[in-house]
Each structure stands twice: as C-alpha cells, then as structure tokens.
Amino acid sequence: MDEVVIAGAGPVGLRLAAELRLAGVAVTVLEPRPAPDRRSRALTIHPRTIELLASRGLHEQFLAEGVRIPSGHFGMLDNRLDFRLLDTDFQYTLAIPQARTEELFEQHARAAGAAVLRGHRVTNVIDNGDSVTVEAEGPDGAYALEAGYVVGCDGTRSTVRRSAGIDFPGTAHTMLGWLADVVLDAPPAGSVTSVATERGGLMIVPLPGGLHRVVGQTPDDLRTDWPGEPTLDEVRAKVTAITGTDHGMHSPAWLSRFGNASRQAERYRAGRVLLAGDAAHQHMPAGGVGLNVGVQDAMNLGWKLAAVASGAEPDDLLDSYHDERHPVGVDLLESTQAQNALFAAFSPDGQQLRALLSKLVAEQPDFSRALAERLSGLAVRYPPADPAAHPLTGVRAPNLRFGDGTCLFERLRPGRHVRLDFTDRRDELAETRADWATVRAALIRPDGHVAWATDQQSS
Template sequence: MNPTDVLVVGAGPTGLMLACELAQAGVRCKVLERRTEQPNLTRAFAVHARTLELLDARGLAEDLLERGVPVRQVAPAPGATLDLRKLRTRYPMVLIVPQSGTEHLLEARARELGVEIVRGAEVVGLRQDDRRAVLELAGGRTETASYVVGCDGAHSTVRGLVGIEFAGKQYETHILLADVRVTEPPQDALFAEASNEGVVLMVPFGDGWFRAIAWDRLREQVPLDVPLPMEEMRDAFLRIAGTDFGMSEQRWSSRFLSERRQAARYRAGRVFLAGDSAHVHSPLGGQGMNTGIGDAMNLGWKLAAALHGRGPDGLLDSYERERHRVGAQVLTLTDAFNRLVLGRSAIRRALRNLTLRLALRYGRSRGFLAGRLTGLGIHYPPADRHAHPWTGRRMPDLRCAEGRLYELLRDGRHLLVDSTPSGAVARAAGDAVKVARHEGPGVPGAVLVRPDGYVAWAADRGDLPAEAMAAVTRWCGTPASTHPARP
C-alpha cells in the first residue's frame, strides 16, 4: 500500500482546493510546494459567480465575500455593459479579492482537514508504473503515492516530466502591473478605459490599495526585466484614461507577458494536470483561477471515488474529457477579448466593439456571454446521447425541505433530489445516498447531483425509484461503500 494516496504539486488555489476535496473525502494527500513562503503577491483577483457557488458548496463562499469587493456590472468592451445583477444565482457579481486572500482561506481549510503542506519541496524527477507514482525531490528525497496531480503553474515541472505538449503562443503586448495607493480613487468599483494607445484597469483590493494594469502600446516591447517605476504607470494612465487617480505610493510592480497555451492531454497514466499547468491565457476576463478551481472540484471527487473502489468505468478519464473542453472554451473567450481590446487595427476594434454591444442587447446572446464569463453556463456533454437534458449541467440552488441545495452538498457526497409528488424515490433510497425532497415546478422527478454541483443523472418518467437506485449504485457504489473512511 502506498503511504499517500495523492501527491499534489503546487500550493496555489488549484492545488489547495484539490487537497481540500480529497481530504474531505477521506483520501490521504500531501501538498508539495517549491516556494518556502506563502507569497503576498496577487496575480488573480476576480472570483466569478460559478466559483462562488462551488465554494458555497463547501461552506467557504461567505468567508471569501468578507475579504473582497463585489462588482455588479462589467464592461467587456467600451460601451458594452453586462449587468450581473440579473444572473440567476445566489452570487450575481464578480468578487474582487486578492489571490493571496483566497489562498489563505483554502490553506486554512486544508490544514483543518489534516492536509500536510510541505514547503521548499522542489520536484526534479518522476517515474510511475501500474501501481504507483514516485516523485524525486531536490536533496535526494522521494515521495510515493497512488496518483500525482501537477498544479505547479504555467512552467509546470510535472507536465514537462511526463512529456505532455503545451501548445499555443505568446501575446506580443507586455502588460504593466503595479499595486498602488491613490488619492482620487475611481467611482466605478472596477474601472476600465481603452483608447488607440492601449487599455488600463484599476482594481480595488478593499484595503486602500489598487491593482493598476496597463496594456500600453508605447511601452509594449520594453524587456520584461526592466524595472517598472510608478512614473511609467502614471504616464500610461494619463495618456490612455486622462487621469492617474493621484497615484501616490507603489509597493510592487512587474512587467508580464501573457500566453495562450493548453496541454494536449490532462492525464498521463497516474499523473494529472490542473490549473495553469493545464491551461494559460490572457488575463482579460479574469478566468485563470476560476478555471483552476473548477478543475480541482471536478477531479477531486473522481480521484476519491477511484481510490475507494466506486464509480463507473472510465470515471478518471472523464476528467480530461470534461475539463479539456472547458479549458479550450476559456482560451477562445479570452483570446477574443484580447483581440477585441488590443487588436492593432482601429477599424477592426471598432467593428468588434459594435458587434459586442449589439449582442448584449438581446437576451439569448447576452445570456450566452454571461454564462461563459461567469462560469454559470459551463456544462459537460453526457456520454449517453439519450441522457436527460439536465445531465451534465449545473444544478440550480433549489430550496429543499432539508435546506438549501448547495448547503446540502457541503459534505462532498452525491445528493439525490426527489421531486415526485409521492416521495417514492426518497423512500426507495433509504440510507444508500443523501436525499433531499423538493416541491415545485421545473425540476425533473429525480436528479442525482454530483459532489461538484453538476447533474450525474436525471429522469422525468419511467420507474423512477428503480432507475434512481440504479443510478446511485452506478455513481456511488453499493450502500455499504457510500461512506468509506481512511485511517
């Protein structure tokens, strides 16, 4: 028996979220992090509605809300505004919160669940066979587990060691980043302005500091290792937005070159990739950390099911099938934003802006864009083409007799929702699975909800009690194996 079930490489938001999911499911996991200290730098700062729903399903969303600034509307392009308050979710917003705040929250939960986080652990080698994976660390030490998950960023060592191609390109325009204090903060919670000279954004952290971001065509080819003084950032804001908001102090700055790349595969034997190890893209749209947390939520319960000997055949392979498609969609979305905002042809930018403004006028196209941007529209096409239309889709946060649905998911188990008038499905399930009763229109008679808040199975007609129990056995195992525990 391997001493550890899963080794997670990387203690960023993706790795920490995955560790929490595994530990809650009784999986022995360990996080290995190359950095010796937890950084205070903030790369990601946008937490979208679907990510807040996923965190809500583990009781973490409300704590994160206290750390951030909610933004109720966004402008994907000049003159094109998307009102997030109209979203059908408990969290109709994008929450602006430093990545460090998200990491502190997830690390505290991981440690509470008993996860060991080892800092200063640099992976230098990897080998695997049909029973185990072995990581070689700098200094000659090794770690052995049943599975390894690389959550170690865009320059992933794990991805390189298993030889997975990271195909794509670099964007030409360098991005200027700085954390600043201002004497005249913008009135908009999330300020953005574009001109022929570039784009600037001002993002509040809620503690008096702001993240200033600039795509400045005048400075787009300055080498990345050249220091970025506050005067250069002030000049970019003055030329592009007509104001620098009284930048008075700068605590950190950097030049950054974004990329558009995706791993050809998310799995190589006993090794998986998640987060930036699997996909990187333009920061426009704030998708990176959200997609990584979605990866972790999808993979966590599947690894746990495989280790506990339950779940349908091919369950682990479904991680790549489901999340590679989502990663590709995110790359397409962020690349479109990048071309929309930073394209070199002023005529093309104007035409794209006009197209987007027109699209946001109409309900269907507006809903599609909102679903992609917020993650609420993510769904997984079912393997069975005869499956119920709800299969693979995000489960809404229903009010059930036992409580709110996403609160009922907080133990990380599957949830069977019975909406039949007679309650026959709930009676048939007994203690085989967690059950909730829902009364109201618009919901299938029986729905089996996955631990990550997506629908595993649903049905309206037929012998619902018998079919529901068949679905429970397929996805959750026999009643005796639905609550496994690891010492």
C-alpha cells in the same frame, strides 16, 4: 505511501487537497515557496466558483471580505456584462486578492488533514505503472515519495507536466500587459473603471485595504520582447497618456508585467499523472477567469480521484476528467484570445469593432447574457455519454430550495452524490423552475453537475 501527492500549493492545489481529504484520502502537497506569496496576480472570484465554495460551506468568509462587483467585462468593452441577470444566488464577482484566497484555502486544507510542506520542490515524477515516484528537494536535501497518483498544480512551467512527457502546444506572447497595486489619492468614482481608446486600454478596480489595481496595455506594449518589470513612473506615464491623469498614484505594493501566451496541455491525464490549473492551460488574464477555471478543474477531479484512490471506482473514471475539462480549456483559450484581439484593437478599424460589440452588449440581452454565463462559469455543461440522456444531464445544478427548508448546496457539503426524489415531500421544490418542472428524480454529482435525471415516476 500517500494516496495522492500534489505539486503546488496555489489555489488549485489547495482546493484539490481539501476535496481529497473530505473523502478521507491521504494527501501531501509540496510547495517550493517557503511562505505564501503576498502578491496577487489573480483578483476575481466568479459566480460559479462562489457556488462551489458554498457547496462546501466555505463562501461566507469570502463574501465578508471581498468587494462585490455586479458585472463583468469582455475585452474591456465600454458596456459591461450585467451579472444581475444570471440564474444564481451570487449575481456578482468578488474582488479579493489571490494571496487571501490562498490563505483561506490553506487553512481549510490543513484543517481537513492535508500535509502542506513548504520549501519542498518536485524535481521529477516517474510513473511505475502501479504507483508513482515523486522526486523532490526539501530543506534537508533530496528525497523521494511513493504515491498512488500525482497531480501537477505547479503552474505554466510545470515540472510534473514535463516529467510526464505531456506536450504544451500553443502560441508565444505578442502583447504585454502591466499591473500596479497602488494607492490612488484621486480614484475614479464607481466600483470598476475601464477606458479603451486608440491610446490604450485601462481598468481600475478597488481592492480591500485601500489599494487599487491598475491594469492595462498601450500600443507600445504590442511587442515580443520582455523589458523587465515596469516602474511606477512608467505606469504613471501610461495611465496619464490614456486618461489624462494618474489619479494621484503612489506607494506601489506591486508592479508587474504579463503576456498573452496561450497554451494547453494535450492531455490532462497520463497514467497516474494528472494536471490541473495553470499546468494544464496558460492564457492572458482576460476577464479574471484563470483562477476560477483552475478551481473548477480541482472540483471536477477531486471527487473522481478520491473515488479511484480509495478503490470505490475503477481507474478509468479518471479518463472523464480529461474528457470533461479539456474542452473547457479549449473554450477558455478561445475566449481569452478573442479578448486579446479586442485589447490590441488600437487602430481606427479596431476601435469601430469594439464600438460595435459594445453596442451589441447593450442592445442584445441574449448576447450579453450568453457572454456573462460563459465568463462566470455558469454555462459549463459536460456532454453526457448517452445521446438520449435527459437534457439536464451534465449541466450545473442551481441552488435548488426544498420543502423541508434546505437547499442543494447545503446537501452537497459532505462532498458526496445527492439523490433527489421529487415525489418525496422532503425533496419537493419550494420554488417554480421551468427547467426542473417535469423532473421526477435526479442525481447530483459532488461537483454540483447533474449526473442523471428522469421525468419518469420512480418506482
């Protein structure tokens, strides 16, 4: 019997599988697709996700291949958020196709010993109380697996979520967006171009390999029907209507549409069944945060599920996964739905709202930084159970540098808690940080958040 079965070999399921294997937990990943999808709905890797990859020694390949963009956007406002102001080693997003992210994650998961079975679809999940039965179909027909736990990383139409009877309330789509991965003979200058007028909103981002991603909405996209996937001629016409040119668009690698439906699972845990990624939250891909929030779900759940599955911690530790990540999902929907309103602000009043908010981004550094920290994932703090806990408890720890030449992310690579004693020369900080100046000792969780800290001298 496997200790954990994961439904879905997207970025979230694969990252979770690798985390479980890091702790020696037996894991099988079931994925309906016989081969990885070469189309890439997600494109952006945000600073906090890069930090998490660095804390496992996985970031170098992503840095080598991704296009670095030192800013982010909120609702495609004219003035972008300056990520160079962020307190991180990685003051940029990476533009890298989801297909490549999945490929790198799968390589790592398999190398760590995870069994990734393609062409295998979960059809039902039964929680037996002391185990879970996963019913599936594979190339040789139907079969069943017994496991200690199952995690649904199987998308917005999650079979795992439905089998567990977990509600997925929210709102249906009222607006469509479209995207095209194309060749542009006359691309706009710069790393990212965004335009928003009463005629529509448009963003153009360069991709590795010579393609550009063109994504946008126009007033006639404010609709609840689904007219099928867009054609190249349709996208050309929409782009030309917004900007006056189609930038020499041709040779599409992918054309697609997406909606702004927003839903969240009422529970991220039901007994031995857990949810992560799009199975737990659905939203408009505003700001490119979806993949990142899902990977961060996996990093939060991974060490906890490993500890419980191996018997090192009691089962109720898994309750903290919902307690910590569900509020992050609430914030995610709040942010993306607010951006939906800005995307759809084609009226004269809406354009004035956009102009005002864009001016505030440029003129109010604290406002701009707060939005950037939220978008990048650096602002997430898990509320401590004890109201009297140290102010750093629950915050994400930066990549602290120590007197012995090491850094925190290097020490986190084994996937275990890291204890810091700042009275020890080895842990002495090699840099001055006001927020850590009085800390005498701390315990850092495997996902990089502070579990405990004290200003008192250790005995």
